[in-house]
Amino acid sequence: MIRWIVTDLDGTLVGRDLAMVPASRDALRRFRAAGGQVVIATGRMERSALPYYEELALDGPAILYNGARTVDLATGTVVRSRCLPAAAWKALIDSFDDVTPGAYPVVFSGGRAYAVDDVPELRDYARRDRIELADPGSWTALPADEVTKCMLIGDQLPRVRVAGTTTVLSEDTYLEILPQGVSKGLALRELAEERGVAPAEIAAVGDNPNDLDMIELAGIGAAVGDGHPAVRSAADVVVRPCADGAVAQLVELAFQRNGWS
Secondary structure (H helix, E strand, C coil): CCCEEEECCECCCECCCCCECHHHHHHHHHHHHCCCEEEEECCCCHHHHHHHHHHCCCCCEEEEHHHCEEEECCCCEEEEECCCCHHHHHHHHHHHCCCCCCEEEEEEECCEEECCCCCHHHHHHHHHHCCCEECCCCHHHCCCCCEEEEEEEECCCCCCCCCCEEEEEEECCEEEEEECCCCHHHHHHHHHHHHCCCHHHEEEEECCHHHHHHHHHCCEEEECCCCCHHHHHHCCEECCCHHHCHHHHHHHHHHHHHCCC
16 A cells, blocks of 8 residues: 655656656645645755645655755754764865866855856856855855755766765756765665554655656656656656646556555
8 A cells, every 4th residue: 555655846846847746746736635645755945845835734754955865844843963074174165176177166055045146047046946045255164063964056067976975866957965964765664664664655756867766765766758768767657747647647646556535
């Protein structure tokens, strides 16, 4: 029986217009009304994920920052949190001077997002995620042991190798630098174990490489039809493209598995 549906947001539940695909939204509401639970798993931060969480009228934990934090957005309670090691953050600061031109850092700390560059790429990112980017004045002004994640945004993304970190591509132009071992899949595994839900009772869907390990963990792992080729290859099932109701099709599969009408 499928008890949880876990869904990525951008490119999976949320279309290019930044709105939820209506068929998918309505299907998730139907799944919840039947007794299932919906969990959002996204690279977004609290403020950015909250409007979608509220639109679905959710009341449980959400996996944020690609697994670095799990937060009950209804109450603000932090269920799980990981930060970059202080030494890793200091090494990243040193590396920013060598970052490929056209790639710009965004850093998340204490529930806020920071940037020192005022460029169209970052303004577009902030608009898309409905957040504000604060200028810290200097990267060294941020507490070294309270950095949740760093992103590099741009058309030319460098390779980043810093001890104590792991990197993942969440969009073609987004390289995310996370605490070592952090991922959506690990956060989902820990949350499910805590709540007594077996992986076989989970259906998960996503479109990009940052979704891979949660898709591989789930009893039904689904890839969006117009998602990354590596995700489609690894999934148990390839559902419709995002705009055509990818999540709605996964809900249909869950209803069939559960024998619900």
